[in-house]
Amino acid sequence: MLRQKLLASLLLGISFWMLAGCETPLSQFEVQRPARVSVPRQVTKVFIKRAQIKDINDELKLKEQVLQHLAAQLNSFGRFEVQVVDDIDESKIDREKETIGIIQGEIISGGEVDRGQFTETAMCKGGIAGRLIAAGSAAATDAAITLDSHAFVCKTGGIKTALVEGATTQLLAMALKTAKPPEDEVVRAYNYKNISLFAQASFSFSIIGQTRETLAIRADAASFGRHAIDKNSYRNVTEGRPHPLVRASIQVFKLPTFPITIRPAGVVTDSIPKDDYYANPQLPVPSVRDIDPQEKQEVIKQLVAESVQPFIQTISPYRIKIQTEIASGGKAEVQELLKKGQWKTARERIETLSQNDRTPPDWYNLGLAYEGNAIVVEDYEDARRFYIEALNRDPGNKLYAMSIGRMAQRLSEARKLRQQTQ
Amino acid sequence: MKTLRGKQHRALLISGLLLLMILAGCAKAKLRVLTPAEINTVNIQTVAVGSFQIGGIREKFKSERNGGWITHEIALTADEKQAISRAVRSRVINLLTTTPYFKVSFSDEFASMENDTALQQLVSTKGYTTQDIDAVINGKIWLDIERTDGADINKVELSYIEPSQDPERQMDLGVEQLIWWPYKSERGTLALEIKLTRLNPTEVVAVTFDTRSYAHRIGGIPAGLLDQASGALSMMGGAASADADKTKKIESADEVLPSFDQMVADLSMSIAAAFVKKIAVTEKVVSYPIATGGDANTKVLIEAGAYDLAIEKLQNITATEPLGDDLYNLGLCFEAKGDFGLALNFYRDAFKQDSTNLLYAQGIGRLERLQREYPALRKQLR
Numbered sequence: 001m002l003r004q005k006l007l008a009s010l011l012l013g014i015s016f017w018m019l020a021g022c023e024t025p026l027s028q029f030e031v032q033r034p035a036r037v038s039v040p041r042q043v044t045k046v047f048i049k050r051a052q053i054k055d056i057n058d059e060l061k062l063k064e065q066v067l068q069h070l071a072a073q074l075n076s077f078g079r080f081e082v083q084v085v086d087d088i089d090e091s092k093i094d095r096e097k098e099t100i101g102i103i104q105g106e107i108i109s110g111g112e113v114d115r116g117q118f119t120e121t122a123m124c125k126g127g128i129a130g131r132l133i134a135a136g137s138a139a140a141t142d143a144a145i146t147l148d149s150h151a152f153v154c155k156t157g158g159i160k161t162a163l164v165e166g167a168t169t170q171l172l173a174m175a176l177k178t179a180k181p182p183e184d185e186v187v188r189a190y191n192y193k194n195i196s197l198f199a200q201a202s203f204s205f206s207i208i209g210q211t212r213e214t215l216a217i218r219a220d221a222a223s224f225g226r227h228a229i230d231k232n233s234y235r236n237v238t239e240g241r242p243h244p245l246v247r248a249s250i251q252v253f254k255l256p257t258f259p260i261t262i263r264p265a266g267v268v269t270d271s272i273p274k275d276d277y278y279a280n281p282q283l284p285v286p287s288v289r290d291i292d293p294q295e296k297q298e299v300i301k302q303l304v305a306e307s308v309q310p311f312i313q314t315i316s317p318y319r320i321k322i323q324t325e326i327a328s329g330g331k332a333e334v335q336e337l338l339k340k341g342q343w344k345t346a347r348e349r350i351e352t353l354s355q356n357d358r359t360p361p362d363w364y365n366l367g368l369a370y371e372g373n374a375i376v377v378e379d380y381e382d383a384r385r386f387y388i389e390a391l392n393r394d395p396g397n398k399l400y401a402m403s404i405g406r407m408a409q410r411l412s413e414a415r416k417l418r419q420q421t422q
Numbered sequence: 423m424k425t426l427r428g429k430q431h432r433a434l435l436i437s438g439l440l441l442l443m444i445l446a447g448c449a450k451a452k453l454r455v456l457t458p459a460e461i462n463t464v465n466i467q468t469v470a471v472g473s474f475q476i477g478g479i480r481e482k483f484k485s486e487r488n489g490g491w492i493t494h495e496i497a498l499t500a501d502e503k504q505a506i507s508r509a510v511r512s513r514v515i516n517l518l519t520t521t522p523y524f525k526v527s528f529s530d531e532f533a534s535m536e537n538d539t540a541l542q543q544l545v546s547t548k549g550y551t552t553q554d555i556d557a558v559i560n561g562k563i564w565l566d567i568e569r570t571d572g573a574d575i576n577k578v579e580l581s582y583i584e585p586s587q588d589p590e591r592q593m594d595l596g597v598e599q600l601i602w603w604p605y606k607s608e609r610g611t612l613a614l615e616i617k618l619t620r621l622n623p624t625e626v627v628a629v630t631f632d633t634r635s636y637a638h639r640i641g642g643i644p645a646g647l648l649d650q651a652s653g654a655l656s657m658m659g660g661a662a663s664a665d666a667d668k669t670k671k672i673e674s675a676d677e678v679l680p681s682f683d684q685m686v687a688d689l690s691m692s693i694a695a696a697f698v699k700k701i702a703v704t705e706k707v708v709s710y711p712i713a714t715g716g717d718a719n720t721k722v723l724i725e726a727g728a729y730d731l732a733i734e735k736l737q738n739i740t741a742t743e744p745l746g747d748d749l750y751n752l753g754l755c756f757e758a759k760g761d762f763g764l765a766l767n768f769y770r771d772a773f774k775q776d777s778t779n780l781l782y783a784q785g786i787g788r789l790e791r792l793q794r795e796y797p798a799l800r801k802q803l804r
Contacts, residue, residue: 036519037519054505056501056502056505057501057502057505057683106505106508108505108509108683110681110683111681112681114606114678114679116571116604116606116641117604118603118604118641119601119602119603119604119641120644121578121580121644180583180585181585182583182584182585183581183582183583184581184582184583185580185581185582186580187578187580187599187601192677194640194675194677194678194679195678196678196679196680196681198681198683198684200509200683200687202508202509202512204528206528214527214528216519217512217515217516217519217526217528218512218515218516218519219508219509219512219513219515219516219687220516221683221684221687222672223672223674223680223681223684224672224673224674225673225674225675225678225680226673226675226678227675227676227677227678237601238580238599238601239580239582240580240581240582240595240596240597241582242582242595242597247593250593250595251590251591251593260597260598260599265599266598266599266600267599267600268599268600268601268602269602271573271601271602271603271604272487272488272573272602272604273487273573273602273604276485276487276492276571277485277571277606278483278484278485278494278569278571279485279494281483281494281496281569282496299672299673302672303672306672314519388731391719391723391731395718395719396718396719396722397722398722398725398726401722401723401725401726401728402726402727402728403726404723404726404728404731405723405726405727405728406726406727407728408727408728408729408730409727
């Protein structure tokens with residue numbers, strides 16, 4: 001019996017390990033992707049017109065932050081020279097000589113704090129062992145504790161806490177030589193507040209030159225939501241422990257069921273929320289009492305970035321970070337160099353080996369070194385060549401095959417990028 | 423005892439085999455396929471997007487306590503309504519611009535039309551000045567959103583256990599009481615009428631009237647134990663995938679009801695997607711199985727999307743030893759690259775070798791269907 005239990009535990013452990021996965025060495029690098037829309041090459045100057053960015057529904061006053069972020073991001077990718085201006089006098093543009101880009105749009109943002117009350121059941125344990133176990137598992141799972149009328153320790157149930165308690169209950173009861181602890185199930189109420197923030201950026205990109213043409217319009221949004229429970233608000237509203245009179249009657253009459261004929265004992269009116277949370281339907285915007293100002297700024301930065309990113313990727317080439325696996329089994333120091341992004345040095349190390357001395361992982365890692373540092377189409381073509389060399393020497397290797405597949409996509413993107421920028 | 427151990431061993435073996443099967447999975451190739459528009463939109467290449475008129479917007483907050491309901495209606499300003507109209511319009515444009523089919527012209531002339539009547543008048547009298555527009559898309563919006571703060575009432579059995587050495591003093595009771603379980607819910611319905619009007623000759627080419635609803639509820643009567651278990655498992659799975667994805671995501675919680683603007687955005691995207699599928703050629707990614715009996719190395723290449731190299735190797739292999747599975751896989755590579763003629767030839771060659779093979783027959787059927795649709799697709803793509 002014990003052997004079978006050990007075997008089952010071992011199998012379970014192996015399954016968890018397989019699910020979790022082994023940690024494989026990864027390298028991270030930036031790739032440049034083409035814009036979704038090809039903007040004519042002669043457009044290099046772009047103006048974001050403040051006056052033409054509507055902000056009637058910008059409750060969080062994000063407009064300036066969004067525009068500055070948009071300009072900074074577009075400038076960082078190098079395709080355009082972007083300025084945020086109050087307005088631009090189009091009559092002053094010499095349309096014969098230059099074509100400029102104009103960004104207009106709308107910012108919508110808001111937030112709300114939605115307060116409320118929920119009800120839950122909780123189990124209270126008495127006795128020394130029961131109280132210790134309940135308090136201990138509540139501490140371990142960060143659950144809120146209340147006390148019933150006899151100072152039993154009450155905490156919410158659920159799979160998580162049951163797992164933590166399961167092993168310790170029997171052990172502790174055995175160790176303290178106590179009987180099974182008494183239990184009392186209660187109903188508790190607690191207060192919460194839901195904090196949400198929302199940002200939406202709608203932009204259009206037009207070019208003004210010999211012709212006026214709008215090339216792109218996009219609207220994208222991002223949102224933040226947090227469910228925050230007030231741990232100090234937990235209170236018991238009723239418990240399973242019967243009234244002493246009822247308890248005595250049950251013991252005397254020994255009936256299988258006993259009616260509760262007093263309405264307040266049967267209907268727990270304390271579980272009804274006292275407040276009408278939608279009495280004022282204009283829910284307040286989150287303030288410093290609801291979310292730390294610094295944290296709010298961080299969240300807003302994320303919302304701004306996420307709502308603006310698709311528009312940036314529509315009109316400008318952009319860079320993103322990708323991760324890919326490093327082949328193990330080749331030159332050991334090369335793996336470390338690739339992990340750190342030292343592409344040139346990694347390349348040089350592998351190239352010191354003669355072609356015959358290079359193992360399949362060496363060929364693959366050489367391809368990775370070229371890919372990580374790729375700037376032009378030819379770099380991706382070289383990377384592909386080395387991945388194919390690796391695969392020829394180790395046919396059927398999925399990692400090498402995936403890299404060849406990836407290079408097909410990169411080459412197509414690199415060619416499109418060349419058309420957009422050169 | 424022996425029988426029990428034997429049974430346990432069999433159970434372990436079966437579980438292990440099942441696990442292996444699940445882990446191995448079927449090898450598949452991912453292909454991007456073009457689907458023709460559901461209606462004939464030949465000769466429509468450049469499309470302008472007009473305005474989306476507000477038919478009606480209602481936003482309500484409702485409270486319920488002990489059976490008594492109170493409703494608060496929110497009055498939106500004209501500016502707020504116009505912002506919703508612009509948001510819906512932008513989402514339609516978002517989707518139109520992802521299809522390779524239409525060129526979207528962002529003409530202010532049509533966008534500034536107040537309503538459908540004004541637009542139809544402009545079109546029928548040919549009063550527009552914008553050149554090279556083949557058709558105009560415009561629409562009408564109806565929106566109904568409701569948030570409720572209520573409380574369900576439910577009977578709950580609370581347990582009370584008092585163990586004792588003396589059986590007379592032992593207690594194991596279930597106490598039934600009526601408890602209120604507060605909840606909050608949000609329900610939204612967006613109805614969108616979208617119209618595609620050809621300018622010359624003037625005709626309404628497509629009209630759709632579609633609705634989408636969204637409902638979300640938090641709190642209320644608690645879930646049963648099984649729901650708690652599945653919730654715990656999905657939490658674990660979610661945590662694992664979050665670890666795999668290293669990018670920082672914005673915090674979100676299921677217990678938070680979405681904001682009004684967020685709901686409008688999500689509902690309008692869904693309806694617009696259905697309309698775009700109706701009027702434009704759309705692209706989707708599908709997975710088709712790779713034949714398992716052929717060359718193992720080329721299978722890996724196909725799975726990885728390295729079709730060019732797979733074609734090169736399979737052509738060499740099939741030149742000397744044309745196995746059915748290799749021919750099929752070669753056809754699959756050509757299909758992935760959009761060369762349907764060659765793909766069909768190789769599927770037929772494979773089928774000649776084994777006319778009972780369902781995989782080969784499916785490949786042929788798939789391409790023959792494309793051939794039937796392709797004249798429409800070819801006309802639409804021009």
